């Protein structure tokens with residue numbers, strides 16, 4: 001049984017011609033958008049005694065009708081998500097199939113990201129690392145990629161300490177246009193070199209649709225930053241790739257806003273989405289942001305997508321990052337992203353909030369303790 005996401009809007013559903021720009025070695029390939037934005041999701045839950053033939057028959061019929069099916073297999077039951085134009089879905093007698101126990105429309109404004117749509121948590125694979133299972137996955141690395149020595153040294157130390165994914169910004173969204181903006185393509189190349197050296201898959205931010213093709217050539221996971229959470233044209237474009245996407249919550253966005261933004265990505269056919277809580281802006285001034293850990297259990301209940309917490313940006317002060325990382329694991333986060341720098345005083349961005357490699361290694365041991373206490377592992 002696999003809980004990995006298959007893609008119900010896969011290109012084999014004959015939706016027209018391929019887009020011109022891109023296939024890369026990293027699986028960033030464009031497929032075509034779904035025919036209608038007004039999709040309805042209907043959830044079919046099968047009976048515990050439903051046979052494999054009955055399930056195959058249901059899926060085949062859904063395809064015959066020009067609708068799409070997403071099959072999730074649980075211990076006792078199979079959940080089949082049906083997607084298509086509302087008028088078309090409603091007229092089909094989905095409850096008439098042998099083996100069906102219930103048919104329910106997803107009434108929430110978000111459909112494909114809703115927990116009910118799969119009826120179980122999803123795993124998303126970043127490179128060869130599954131996020132969303134029993135293991136709490138650590139992502140770490142510098143805020144910005146600065147030079148070869150820096151990124152290689154940090155990648156090696158975080159890998160040795162137990163991180164499974166390397167982060168690093170090549171395109172940096174900065175509050176000031178006069179601040180360091182990132183190395184761009186050279187930064188991506190350095191990340192790829194660090195991946196070769198360490199075997200760690202890489203996550204890096206894409207800020208603009210015009211850079212997407214380039215970033216896709218290098219990244220194992222695309223990051224859409226907090227400031228771009230409602231950049232809908234960017235969301236649609238990353239939704240047309242097949243790379244995993246980590247979507248960060250905007251600093252003034254509600255949990256529902258985050259889910260609706262994720263829906264944009266899934267509606268384009270890319271189900272490989274991670275949601276990231278990274279702190280919201282409140283009246284508080286003692287910390288950079290307010291890390292909203294409420295979002296973790298709420299998201300885990302509302303969506304099947306894995307949840308990442310970024311305590312570094314959430315609190316913004318090195319000394320307090322470990323406490324919030326531990327709290328995030330306790331709250332149920334599937335992954336923790338932490339900024340680490342080997343010489344924070346020289347960092348071109350966010351030096352005041354990144355951990356030193358030794359501090360990170362120390363934190364990993366404590367995260368393991370919390371993970372085990374709540375029945376998870378590292």
Ligand SMILES: [Mn+2]
Nearest residue numbers: 143339349350
């Ligand atoms: Mn940063």
